[in-house]
Amino acid sequence: MNEEEFTRCIQVIRQQIEALHGYIVWLPAQQQQLLAETIEEIATSIGNLQLLQEEMQASLETMEVIQEDLLGQNEYLAEERQRYYELFQFAPDAYFLTNAQGIILEANRAAGALFNLLPDFLVGKPLANYVHETERSVFRTRVDNLLQVFSSVQEWEITMCPRGSKPFDAALMVTPVRSSSGTLVFLQLIVRDVTQYKQLNLQQQPAVASQLLPEAESVSLPHTLDGVQVLFVDDEADAREFITAVLEQHGISVTAVGSVIEALEVLERSRPDVLLSDIRMPNEDGYALIRKVRALEAQKGWQIPAGALTAYLAEDRAKAVKAGFQSHLHKLAEPKELIAMVAQLVGRA
Structure with missing residues (x-):
């Protein structure tokens, strides 16, 4: 009606x-x-x-x-x-949206081109499938850590394997998306091939090293650093192995760990002569570590000389020194530069 x-x-x-x-x-x-x-x-x-x-x-x-x-x-x-x-689809960078377990939900055209696959074929697959097999466990551990640790944007470096092509060095920007209750719902990832960037860094390495640690040029390498104990902190297993090998060749005893928590556990048990730490690490970075180390020193009456390492050209030396590091060196510096820095920190230059 x-x-x-x-x-x-x-x-x-x-x-x-x-x-x-x-x-x-x-x-x-x-x-x-x-x-x-x-x-x-x-x-x-x-x-x-x-x-x-x-x-x-x-x-x-x-x-x-x-x-x-x-x-x-x-x-x-x-x-x-x-x-x-x-x-999203026509962005120049490779974009992924995954669930909390790393299963790909969306991938744009650049992502498909980067991995030599159609974007629709990537959907439903674990992103870990396209990580080099030697680093998959590290990648999965990082994803699992996001479920437990509240953090903002993280930057990861990892080797990835496209279909039918050679592996490449990838820089990942990972943004966790959480619900109002704090539960991890999605991961937004930007993936970039930085292989050429790293090669360029290698070519520019002498100039970079001289800028990052100019005083090392005047330091003569000691014949031996026997007895020197170094605590080295880096979340990358390959970096830990390489730096450890370089240091041990000069008689240095190295304890290498992968996180700030592990480093603090070592410091509770022993006092190294030198602390070396990567700057960019997930969860807690090198700046967080040096703050905690300096606080621990105040309690124990120690003073441990510390050097910062970074894989990024844009990393600010002044910022690292202000945070509490005495020296700052690029990871692509020649091994003799690293030895010179340790010798200088320990007083054997």
Whole structure:
């Protein structure tokens, strides 16, 4: 029943009520009063009903306005979603969206090109499948750590293997996306091939090393550093093995660990002569480590000379020194530069 039909029915009922007034005079007095009261109640109910109908009509009109607004918003959101989808798909960098376990949910065209696969083929596969087999356990451990450790954007370096091509050095920017309760829901990843960048760094290494540790040029390498104990902290297993081998060739005793927590555990048991630490590490970085080491020294009365290592050209030497390191060296520096830094830190230059 529409509004017009409803109004017509109300009018007919009112006319019938008015007609009943003509019959009241023929009834006994008691029945006249009872009928009059009944007619009055009916008239009041009809008035209320008509008022309710008017309110409902006003509500319907308001709902129509809201519906029009919602339709407009839905159209806007659909346009925005399409725009962001196109930005995602045609972005120059390889973008991935995975679940909390590292299973690929979305991959853009650049990601497909980087791994020589169609993006749709990547969906549903573990991203770890495209990590070099020697580093898969490290990659999975890092992903698992994100479930337990609340952290913002992280930068990882890892070797990845595209289909039908040679492995390449990859830099990953990993952004955890969490629910309001803090539960890890998604991982957003940007993957870049930095192989050429690293090769360029190797070519520029002499100039870089002289800028990062200019005083090392005047340091003569000692014939031996026997007895010197070095605690080396780096989350990359390959870096730990390489640095350890270089140091041990000069008689240095090396304890190599992969995290800030492990380093602090070692420091609770023993006091090394020198601390060497990578700057960029997941969860807690080298800056966090040196702060905690300096606090520990205040308790134990120690003073451990420390050197910072970095794989990034843009890493600020002044920032590292201000944080508490005495020296700063690029990882691509020649081994003799590293030995010179340790010798200088330990006072055997």
